[in-house]
Amino acid sequence: MPMWLVGATVVDGLGGEPVAGQAVLVEDGRITQVGGHVPAGAEVLDCAGMTLVPGLIDAHVHFGMSSNLQASVTRQLSVAELAADMFANCAQTLDAGFTTVRDTGGIDNGLAGVVASGKIPGPRILHCGPVLCQTGGHGHLAPEWEPTADWVHHEIPGLRAWTMLTDGPDAMRRNAREAFRRGASFLKLCVTGGVVSFHDKLSDTQFTQEEIAVAVEEATARGAYVTVHAHNNAGVRNAIAAGVKCVEHGSEIDDEVAALMSEKDVALVPTLAVIDMVLADVATIGLPAHIAERALTVRDGMINAIHAARRAGVRIGLGSDLIGPNQRNRGDELVIRSKVETPMAALVSATRENAEILGLAEEIGTIEVGKRADIVGFDVSPLDDPSVFADRERVTLVVQNGTVVKDTR
Template identity: 60%
Template sequence: MTAVWFVHGNIADGSGDNPFPADVCVSDDVITQIGRAPADAATVELDGMLLTPGLIDAHVHLGLSSPIRAQFGFQLSIAELAADIFANAGHALDAGFTTLRDTGGIDRGVVEVLEKGKVRGPRVLSCGPVQCQTGGHGYYGAAWEPTEMWESHHLPGLVALSLMSGNADELRRNVRESFRRGATFLKLCVTGGVVGGHDHLGDTQFTVEEIAVAVEEARARGTYVTVHAHNNAGIRNAVLAGVRCIEHGTDIDEPTAELMSEHDVALVPTFAVINQLMDVESMDLDAATRDRVSGVRERMAAALKTARSAGVRIGLGTDLIGPHQERRGEELRLRAELESPMQALVSATRDNADILGIGDSVGMIRVGMRADLVGWRKDPLEDASVFADPNMAALVVKAGRIMKGDAR
């Protein structure tokens, strides 16, 4: 094994402890030592940079990387859709994100191309298409179009936005199909959403019994279910059905937060997308979207505080859509305003890794962990706006390989 030492940096290891000066030895793709490099070691000079674990985005939609109205109107070529997906994957890596959890939209082919290194990007965990109730959130076909035509818009190997289920049997068939096509976890929509076609935020979708079918199928494969959910009724249904995680959680109240904590159900809030959706013109969205998103940020911030007080595990996700996803680290800046830069970092590293079920290999700078590292030109714990600027991620290492930055 070839050992390389990253030297003369300060380490914020993902635990929440104060940074400390140390060198990090990487052999192949694993961290093998943390201490001081021997005099004759092969080194990469950090020049006092803060070294953090590679960031993790727990709520990504690479399959929605093109102008939204044009994509939903099926006006774009497969080549353009693919180009936009892989461009955003590269942007994520350059912003310091070495792992993404894609919560609906890409097909297995995208994951495999990234795994093989044919294009630059983070590693990706994918649920494949989102599981949606017939006529619920996640369906963007025309009102006159029969539901069964929706899947004809999928592009095998590239994009499959969602699958529609009218009952528990259809849901079981669809989740089994998703696993067959390479999903490593499941995502359901159990309430309406902000960028909705035929639904409202207050809607609840799928029954407890239906959600439990997906949980049963996921557990049979050693994995889990996460759910898109804004209102308390939908969240409580999902918790009682046995899901692992809630995405968004906009209106979580104290009783719901206590229920989540009791069942060890995590929360992944998503603030960056709210700011993004307010600019409906640049996002090429219907003006009604601005009305739907009004007040969501304030309510989500209150839900974050309530969940934290109840002891809920809280991760971090961006939920960015469209072609402008270069500043993925904006989510950490926004979270730092509500909590602290260190808490934002921990949520984006150790806590996200634990929620995703990969905390034994990524999310912290520890001996035996995979060597996912980011070196920052300025200290983001002193100024969280550094997280939001991809140019501040001077060095990005994924599984021991320098993906951005010049080794010296």
Template identity: 60%
Template structure:
């Protein structure tokens, strides 16, 4: 048994309360006390730095860490795709993220090698491949590529973006296959999306009855369904079918927010990817993608205000894709501008942990929680730009192990 006190800093514990000058004792991989380090105790000197829980990104795509069209055009070797995935996992950890929820792209092997410590990365919860309807969002085959060739893009154990279903029976088979591969929750695309070629944001995809099949299969395993959804019709279909979380939620209006509140459905907005696309970073996307994203950021900001007013649980996800995923904390900076740095921090810790079903083990600094901690070189609650700069995450502790220390 090893005891160490993280001492001499300020602690923002993830609850939303004001930071306090207390010390944190970690025994092996668990936080065991909050108080004052006794004389002679083994300590890690924080030197006045702010200590927060390890950050959680509830919407990542580790399996989309390479140039997109090249990856799905058989232009990259499996070795290069793997190298990009593992590099992105390491970058997430270095930015202060100790837990992520992968909502489509990685296969179970990536989760396993990170969990075993063979590759640096955060704790990963994965849905495996996204569930999409035939030709719907999540399908990125070439224009004349036969539908039946799409699974050839999968690399078993490494990456598998989506499984397509033409009806409820096919969907049931595909979600069971996802669970066989190690999925711990399900994600369905129930509307069109921004990064796609075969659909529009206004499209709805899957019927209520089809979505309910996935919900039934998830419930049978004690887990849940989250949905990619931009428009209100698709969101309402998913809520009525029993989905527990909505990703993006770009056009949420008051009636839809009220329906989500009635059914305790959470929201995970995703602003960083919109800025990533508009910012012109080389993501190797179809040039038309910029046209599709026009206006999405303002509408998503309006939806955030509507959701907050309705009392929804609102998490945080970056949705970064392609080879430029180092600044994952940009999502917190953007949310800080729309709300406050403390609200962004709580969304990325306590609220995200609750949405992911991990609220009893991560997301806060208190006795009994897993020791996931970040000490910041510059206080991000005073200047949220620090959230976006990986160099500001001076010390990162995951499960009691120091995985980064540049103090």
């Protein structure tokens, strides 16, 4: 049945000024009219006093890391507990107004499937399956004493698959094909060291251009793309030369590299919320104390990278990268980005620009006729008070695919 959302201020995600009192018509899961008069007798959802925005998108999540990481890596948790934590994470993500996420490593297609089927509540999930990383590189989380051959046994078929160890072009081709076989819609590679790493340095480069290019070739053959975890510019340059389309983190990106990214149409997804999470409470996540020292070294660089990317005209998405058991405040990334730039810039990154990066710009990301009806309502304007982005109690309405999945008006 057609449903009119009336009485709210609408922020369409395109970057223009909010429009007060604008009605939105939803039919068969899509937006079929924005503005106009509501006919007599129509089904009306009264949104008076609310601000409606497009469904939020988190372009960098790790649902497969929803438990204490140390306990998870060392098999101290049952599969039932791991699954319960992942299901709860999916539900609270949707409750926070995120109707779509891109999981950048850690889940098996089984999780995406049960959410899509409606068996558990959660956002629309695009995922890469297991991340492709080199032996001893970022993503190889095993302790030093564990034989490398044992790493594959950390996978839980149907639920979790963190990374596939990949060394050489032939292994890259085989593992890229395996990731797609398992349901991946894109590939993710780790091309530099990382913050949450046990066997490398942030200054390390990982994978050769030849190895990265093989992944790009396999992704292109399927109409997909490659994104890369990368902190240092040497790794970013290698990845761009090989043809990747997105960089995660990018904490060393400067004007020169940003210009190269713009020239090659490579997007950037900064991830600041996880840095603040690690700095605030590294133990709860299940990480050793020295990881916080690493996190401190990249925060300012990532902020500088955002400004350099903006100057160069790079498309900038938004990702939280939250890990561990406390992923309740996914909207923290928008709060931080509102301070780095503006609340409107943060919102557009989390909606229209993220939709473009995910390849879903024709379907989601804005409140426009023809788009899927993913709409979130806040009880006050997040443009006036960005703190509400991270307050689930202020998210009073969530519409996903035209269905009301949360209503606390």
